[in-house]
Structures are given as C-alpha cells and as structure tokens.
Amino acid sequence: xxxxxxxxxxxxxxxxxxxxxxxxxxxxxxxxxxxxxxxxxxxxxxxxxxxxxxxxxxxxxxxxxxxxxxxxxxxxxxxxxxxxxxxxxxxxxxxxxxxxxxxxxxxxxxxxxxxxxxxxxxxxxxxxxxxxxxxxxxxxxxxxxxxxxxxxxxxxxxxxxxxxxxxxxxxxxxxxxxxxxxxxxxxxxxxxxxxxxxxxxxxxxxxxxxxxxxxxxxx
Numbered sequence: 001x002x003x004x005x006x007x008x009x010x011x012x013x014x015x016x017x018x019x020x021x022x023x024x025x026x027x028x029x030x031x032x033x034x035x036x037x038x039x040x041x042x043x044x045x046x047x048x049x050x051x052x053x054x055x056x057x058x059x060x061x062x063x064x065x066x067x068x069x070x071x072x073x074x075x076x077x078x079x080x081x082x083x084x085x086x087x088x089x090x091x092x093x094x095x096x097x098x099x100x101x102x103x104x105x106x107x108x109x110x111x112x113x114x115x116x117x118x119x120x121x122x123x124x125x126x127x128x129x130x131x132x133x134x135x136x137x138x139x140x141x142x143x144x145x146x147x148x149x150x151x152x153x154x155x156x157x158x159x160x161x162x163x164x165x166x167x168x169x170x171x172x173x174x175x176x177x178x179x180x181x182x183x184x185x186x187x188x189x190x191x192x193x194x195x196x197x198x199x200x201x202x203x204x205x206x207x208x209x210x211x212x213x214x215x216x217x218x219x
Contacts, residue, residue: 022048027069032115035122036131066130070137077109079144095153096210100202102145103166110174121175153209
C-alpha cells in the first residue's frame with residue numbers, strides 16, 4: 001500500500017481575528033436591522049457565518065459581544081476621537097465652552113455612523129439588558145471627556161440633567177435626519193442646517209453655564 005502523506009492544515013494566523021470581526025459586524029447589523037428584542041446568539045452567529053459555540057468561545061456570551069461592539073468605534077466614538085489633537089485647548093476652555101464643544105463633536109461623530117443611528121432609533125421602540133450595555137458605553141465616554149473640565153459649573157445647575165437634555169436632543173436630531181430632510185424649517189441634510197444647530201448649542205451652554213461665575217470661582 002502506497003504511503004500516504006498527510007498535508008497539514010494551514011490556518012491563517014489572522015483567521016481567529018477575522019471571525020471575531022465578523023461577529024462584531026454581525027451584532028451591529030442585527031441590532032440596526034432588527035432591534036434589541038430580536039437579538040439572539042443564533043441569529044448573530046448565522047449572520048457572521050460561524051457556529052453558535054464560537055460566539056461563546058470568543059466572547060463568553062452575547063452580552064459580552066454586545067459590550068465589545070459598544071466599546072468599538074463601529075458603534076461609538078472613543079474619547080480620543082472626540083478630543084483629537086486638541087487636549088490642551090479643551091482643558092483651557094471654561095465650562096460652557098467645553099460642554100458646547102463636546103456636544104458639537106458628539107453630533108458630528110453620530111452623523112458619521114448611520115448604523116449607530118438606526119440602533120438608537122430601536123432604543124426608542126424598546127430596550128432591554130443589551131441596550132443598557134450600550135447606554136453604559138455612552139455614559140462612560142461622556143464622563144471621560146468631561147474629566148478635562150477644570151472649571152466647575154455654577155453650583156445651582158443640575159449638570160446631570162443638563163447633559164441628559166442635550167444628549168436627548170442631539171440623539172433625536174441625528175436619528176431624525178436619517179428619515180426626514182427637515183425639521184421645523186431647519187435643513188437636516190445640509191451643513192448650513194447643522195451649523196445652525198451647533199451655534200445654538202453654543203448659545204444654550206453660554207446662557208446656562210457662562211453667564212455667572214462658576215462654583216470654583218465663588219467666594
């Protein structure tokens with residue numbers, strides 16, 4: 001009987017990383033197209049073209065996969081993206097300017113992520129433990145950005161409520177722009193329209209935080 005030579009199976013070094021990337025892409029696709037209630041491990045695995053057990057082997061479960069997706073730039077801008085090369089400039093800003101700068105940069109980052117806007121729209125329909133994971137990512141990014149704020153806001157300002165209101169407004173406008181070209185006479189498909197919104201954000205922050213001495217300057 002002729003000797004049979006065994007040909008070793010060659011597995012590309014980056015094969016595991018490619019599968020990992022496919023699963024991250026797949027969870028974003030499922031969330032964007034089907035929402036949080038439809039998110040299941042089997043559906044994500046099929047979309048990624050992998051076995052269900054590989055999802056659990058790689059990420060330890062669907063919740064961890066969602067967390068990894070949320071912390072990737074696919075879904076949300078890292079604080080480094082929002083700050084860019086302007087760290088020292090941002091640190092030197094008074095409270096109202098750094099707040100305005102955050103929301104303007106945040107808005108720009110959202111508009112560059114149409115998949116994220118679809119996911120945010122699904123959050124308004126109904127959330128669950130997976131949407132809570134993604135919300136945590138967004139909160140951490142904002143807190144990391146605001147750590148650079150050296151000047152305290154006025155003591156009588158509820159900063160948490162202010163951030164909540166502004167984030168809600170920015171999210172709504174960005175999501176709305178995907179389905180409607182205008183809102184209240186403002187063109188949401190033109191840079192001119194977005195400049196109007198950014199200028200108004202700056203005026204809101206100036207009027208709310210910049211008209212009085214900050215808490216750190218009082219006394």
